[in-house]
Amino acid sequence: MKISPLDNLVLMGDIRQSLLPRDVLSAAKELLYHLDIYICNMVQSGRQPPQVDSKTLELIEEFILHAPKDRNTPGRRMSALQELQLLEIMCSCFQEQSRDTVRQLMFSALFSLQGNQADESRMALLGKLVSMAVAVGRIPILECTATWLQRTHRVFCVRLAQVLVDDYCSMVPGSVPTLQNIHSTSPRFCCQFITAVTTLYDLTSEELTPPIELLQMIASWIQDDPRLVLITFLNSPLSGSQPISSLDVTPLGGLVRWCVKAPLAFRRDKKVALSSGSTENHQDAGLLFSALHLSVLQVFMLLPNILNEKGLFGRLALLQLESLAALTSDLSRLLDQADKHTHTSSEDMHTLSQLTLDRLAQALQVAMANRALLCSREDLRAICSRLPHNNLLQLVLSGPVMYYNNIHTPPLAFSPHAAHSPIAAHPAHPAHTPLATHAAPHPQYPGQPFMTGMPFPFRPSH
Structure with missing residues (x-):
């Protein structure tokens, strides 16, 4: 017999009296069972929008999150074993529910933040549940978590990311492959996870520098599938701008920040590495950031076709000018501090500073060329005005946007220090005539003219 929404609400309201005599685990299990039935009936009734009522949310807080009903009632607590059993029950509950709409509503009822x-308790339970879902491969929970990460304030998103980094990259040696292997089974979760960790680790201090294991994992993910960082963007309806409190729609801004700041940030920590007698992690990180930087540039070069398909080419900036302004401000501060580092020679520091600025210039150039960044040259010059001189950056700030027609092997040989620069802006060296073989646009990119002589430098850090 079909249950009406009103009967459904009454049914959930009557459950409390039957839950009170039960032990904490039994009560939580019983409530999850009834919550599943309640949401299934709500979806079946066609109620729009399908929304869990406040009375049901109160039951969840009392019998699953164990928040006290009132100040005079002590909250009930689970033992560690009971909590583990509850997590296993929740994993099974989401795994056995075949309808994604029901799963998403149930997850939202359990873990949407209410401001109380x-x-x-919600965040603590969520962190343990998602960590277990990673460990035992519960994909429905990871998919629901991806949606939660899209809709939740970034402060809480980075808290969840920190739990997973602690569990899989810090506390348990050898557990990184468990997290790494989920990229093929839940790419939506991986994309949101990358966005969260690049928001968390901004390289402003040693504590906010990503662990080498995390960096290696993310670099391998993006090398294997550059489109991974665009999954959320490709699968989400975009209506206007993103809420200012949410994570970015892609991790591109955070990845650019990582790659550009890495030479200076890791050189800042080199003294610690030297005192401990090991620089292996530092060297590994340099190579990983170099590879990651190349992967990010290749992602930018995938965008014209993707944006054209969605009708957003030239209309949506996936790299925000405000994010770049914050980055250049950080760079200015880091470069000012670089001269005070006595453990690094001035020649080495100059090399690292130029590498940092080269990477910034490359990111700006390729992002603008592929319309991931929508701004004027005047805007760029304004946000870069406090940075030291860099040949490539100067060219990007003053010259035309260059387009490339080869996303697989971007030209990487240009050096701003070469004796014969191919840039037309140099008065002593007129522009080269494009080769005949390059005169026609590549058929895959009919709207992009090809211009020779503007490759960008790519150098691994040392």
């Missing part, structure tokens, strides 16, 4: 004291 129960939110701390």
